[in-house]
Amino acid sequence: MRTPLDPKTPELDSSGVLGRTPKVTQRDEQGRPVRGAQPRLPVVAIAGNPNTGKTCVFNHLTGTVQSVANYPGVTVQHKEGRARANGRTLRVVDLPGTYSLTAYSLDELVARDFVIEQRPDVVVAVVDASNLERNLYMVAQLLEMRPGLVIALNMIDVADRRGFRISTEKLTTLLGAPVVETIASKGRGMRELLEACVKVIDGEPGPHRAQVHYGHEVEEEVQKLTEVIAAESAVACKYVPRWLAVKLIEKDTEVRRKLRALTADWGRIEAATDAAIHAIESHFGDSAETIIAERRYGFAAAIVRECVARSDLGRQHISDKIDQVVCNRVLGPVILAGVVYALFVAVFKVADEWGWLFGRSPTGWMDWSFVRLSGVIAGLQASAPQLHSLLNDGVIGGVGAVISFVPLIAVMFMFVAILEDTGYIARVAFIMDRAFRAFGLQGRSILAMIVAGGLGGGGCAVPAVMATRTLREEKDRLVTMLVAPMMNCGAKLPVYLMLIAAFFDRWQAQMMFTLWAISWALALCAGWVLRRFVIRGRQTPFVMELPAYHVPTLRGVLLHTWERTWMYLKKAGTIILAINLLLWAVMSYPRVDPVRFADEKQARRAQLESSIAGRAGRALTPITRLAGFDWRENVALIGGFAAKEVVVGAMGTAHSIAQVEADQAQPNAQPQAESLSARLASDPSWTALRAFALMIFVMVYAPCFVTLVVIRRESGSWRWALFSTAYSTSFAFVLAVLVFQVGTAFGWGT
Ligand code: GDP
Ligand code: MG
Numbered sequence: 001m002r003t004p005l006d007p008k009t010p011e012l013d014s015s016g017v018l019g020r021t022p023k024v025t026q027r028d029e030q031g032r033p034v035r036g037a038q039p040r041l042p043v044v045a046i047a048g049n050p051n052t053g054k055t056c057v058f059n060h061l062t063g064t065v066q067s068v069a070n071y072p073g074v075t076v077q078h079k080e081g082r083a084r085a086n087g088r089t090l091r092v093v094d095l096p097g098t099y100s101l102t103a104y105s106l107d108e109l110v111a112r113d114f115v116i117e118q119r120p121d122v123v124v125a126v127v128d129a130s131n132l133e134r135n136l137y138m139v140a141q142l143l144e145m146r147p148g149l150v151i152a153l154n155m156i157d158v159a160d161r162r163g164f165r166i167s168t169e170k171l172t173t174l175l176g177a178p179v180v181e182t183i184a185s186k187g188r189g190m191r192e193l194l195e196a197c198v199k200v201i202d203g204e205p206g207p208h209r210a211q212v213h214y215g216h217e218v219e220e221e222v223q224k225l226t227e228v229i230a231a232e233s234a235v236a237c238k239y240v241p242r243w244l245a246v247k248l249i250e251k252d253t254e255v256r257r258k259l260r261a262l263t264a265d266w267g268r269i270e271a272a273t274d275a276a277i278h279a280i281e282s283h284f285g286d287s288a289e290t291i292i293a294e295r296r297y298g299f300a301a302a303i304v305r306e307c308v309a310r311s312d313l314g315r316q317h318i319s320d321k322i323d324q325v326v327c328n329r330v331l332g333p334v335i336l337a338g339v340v341y342a343l344f345v346a347v348f349k350v351a352d353e354w355g356w357l358f359g360r361s362p363t364g365w366m367d368w369s370f371v372r373l374s375g376v377i378a379g380l381q382a383s384a385p386q387l388h389s390l391l392n393d394g395v396i397g398g399v400g401a402v403i404s405f406v407p408l409i410a411v412m413f414m415f416v417a418i419l420e421d422t423g424y425i426a427r428v429a430f431i432m433d434r435a436f437r438a439f440g441l442q443g444r445s446i447l448a449m450i451v452a453g454g455l456g457g458g459g460c461a462v463p464a465v466m467a468t469r470t471l472r473e474e475k476d477r478l479v480t481m482l483v484a485p486m487m488n489c490g491a492k493l494p495v496y497l498m499l500i501a502a503f504f505d506r507w508q509a510q511m512m513f514t515l516w517a518i519s520w521a522l523a524l525c526a527g528w529v530l531r532r533f534v535i536r537g538r539q540t541p542f543v544m545e546l547p548a549y550h551v552p553t554l555r556g557v558l559l560h561t562w563e564r565t566w567m568y569l570k571k572a573g574t575i576i577l578a579i580n581l582l583l584w585a586v587m588s589y590p591r592v593d594p595v596r597f598a599d600e601k602q603a604r605r606a607q608l609e610s611s612i613a614g615r616a617g618r619a620l621t622p623i624t625r626l627a628g629f630d631w632r633e634n635v636a637l638i639g640g641f642a643a644k645e646v647v648v649g650a651m652g653t654a655h656s657i658a659q660v661e662a663d664q665a666q667p668n669a670q671p672q673a674e675s676l677s678a679r680l681a682s683d684p685s686w687t688a689l690r691a692f693a694l695m696i697f698v699m700v701y702a703p704c705f706v707t708l709v710v711i712r713r714e715s716g717s718w719r720w721a722l723f724s725t726a727y728s729t730s731f732a733f734v735l736a737v738l739v740f741q742v743g744t745a746f747g748w749g750t
Pocket of ligand 1: 053097
């Protein structure tokens with residue numbers, strides 16, 4: 001039997017012309033330049049399986065910083081940058097990671113369309129050397145599309161450690177494309193990679209291009225169909241006919257759609273396709289797409305057999321050993337809970353140690369500086385009371401309350417970044433997948449939820465909603481978009497931290513852990529209900545690849561932490577500040593005449609209560625009282641529809657304005673000497689139960705505005721964005737009322 005790699009087989013195509021030379025891309029069918037007079041920069045597209053180091057390669061080639069993370073689904077849209085090599089400028093594009101180019105999911109389609117429609121001059125296929133066989137499956141598909149191709153044999157260090165010896169020369173010959181060994185995380189091999197790309201761009205003849213041989217029976221059909229397709233000149237000059245033929249036999253609906261639109265005689269091609277599929281299926285007694293896929297796997301396996309030697313065959317590498325414990329059916333969830341618990345303990349512990357070292361906790365230092373700041377502007381109180389109130393209550397009381405948690409949040413980001421970089425996230429998805437399957441959410445949904453903050457805290461729902469693009473089934477995507485915002489994102493953290501500091505001071509880590517567990521439990525329930533009653537449909541299977549564990553690099557962790565903390569600060573200083581000032585205004589206007597009141601205190605109260613916010617907040621209290629919220633929380637929560645950080649900010653402002661009452665009542669008291677936490681803790685109307693009900697509400701209610709916009713974009717209609725707001729807000733309210741009422745009935749509210 002001929003192996004697919006036998007160099008004597010006639011199927012080893014040597015032409016490799018189509019889509020290879022830059023000239024093809026520069027001109028359209030009539031030979032006109034496509035992009036006007038501007039000389040077009042050569043394009044290098046980076047493709048490969050998820051988590052093989054594409055973004056690392058991209059960053060090193062272009063010198064930019066894109067998010068690198070050790071779990072799939074991070075790169076959903078392609079990113080662009082420039083690279084320089086031998087005095088030339090290249091356009092580099094980071095494509096989404098996919099296991100295949102069959103166009104089952106949106107990101108596969110994005111990657112594939114880029115290769116066939118944009119016709120990059122070179123595709124750099126980043127391949128995980130420690131997982132060669134699976135990675136070659138996609139390379140096999142790329143080979144058929146015939147772009148200029150360079151293989152980056154990445155993670156060669158990991159392969160080494162696992163005892164794989166890969167012969168690069170053999171691989172180069174067998175694939176018929178230059179292979180460059182790289183360690184992208186350390187920037188090794190990047191120059192060689194660029195040089196190889198430039199050679200391809202310059203049209204230097206490379207090795208003899210290989211391609212999958214599908215066996216006589218299939219090949220015969222592929223050949224016949226290829227000829228039919230090649231007869232259509234409009235198609236043949238745009239795509240590789242053989243690739244189209246294979247795709248049609250694979251029943252690829254996207255390719256069918258494309259061809260139908262492009263061909264003059266679609267009927268002929270369709271008939272030929274049906275005949276080919278029929279011939280293959282009746283011969284093998286199996287579906288044509290299965291046969292094709294099997295042959296591709298065979299191709300990959302054969303190459304691995306030829307090129308890879310294991311120094312110690314059968315020895316389990318370390319990652320596998322760890323996974324036996326970590327991904328164990330019973331131990332896995334226990335360990336996961338332990339890891340998250342340890343994460344929170346560590347976060348608060350670091351904060352404590354800091355206090356021991358520097359005299360105050362980081363949050364304490366922040367509070368202290370804001371108190372100082374309000375001391376500085378105290379002089380304004382007499383001369384310009386309005387301005388003083390704006391600065392003191394609106395800016396310091398509001399944004400200060402958000403920013404004072406930055407040190408703690410940065411520590412949280414850091415620990416999450418460490419976990420991400422080790423490779424544990426993929427395991428979490430794997431462990432949770434089993435639990436979630438019964439609830440109608442599959443593994444990729446879980447990855448999205450982890451991005452949203454499911455690993456402890458401090459994610460964001462926006463990239464999570466975008467990450468749902470990795471889901472194949474539209475219904476899975478929708479459910480995930482609707483439940484992911486329930487995770488504890490970074491914006492909810494200051495609300496939790498503030499209330500926990502006030503009411504659960506001795507149980508900080510435990511409380512955060514409880515909130516984490518509750519967020520998952522609620523998301524599960526919501527997912528189940530949505531799946532059952534709103535978005536019914538079949539579930540798609542999920543294959544989770546477990547990447548090898550990495551020791552996180554200091555640079556990577558610090559970079560991640562800084563990126564996220566900076567984003568957080570930037571948001572607090574811009575959007576949150578703006579919304580907060582708006583809320584300050586509605587809490588301070590319209591003005592009432594203070595002369596009408598007996599004393600300053602009464603005037604203040606009347607002013608607050610008759611302000612726009614006071615009226616709106618009080619109009620809602622008959623309902624929200626059930627959950628224990630007074631008008632100030634109502635205003636804060638309304639503000640929270642825009643962004644969750646606003647909740648703390650607005651409460652800070654409201655209580656800061658109200659504080660003046662107390663100051664007036666006790667003229668000797670230190671003015672503004674308290675943080676919001678301390679104020680609430682000393683307020684007799686506040687209890688731990690009330691705080692808890694508020695935290696649950698904030699956890700579940702409406703996604704923030706930006707998330708809604710992204711949900712609209714990703715789901716294609718406002719309907720789902722509105723539904724998301726409506727169902728989660730009602731759900732949150734019911735939960736908060738339950739907590740508050742049941743708690744009160746048990747006497748916990750005192
Ligand atoms: P992408 O999903 O393909 O874009 O992969 P990333 O660039 O995000 O990298 C995934 C993970 O692999 C990160 O934790 C990188 O630090 C790590 N990584 C990338 N290249 C190498 C390599 O050559 N060796 C090792 N040991 N780790 C790598
Ligand atoms: Mg990436």
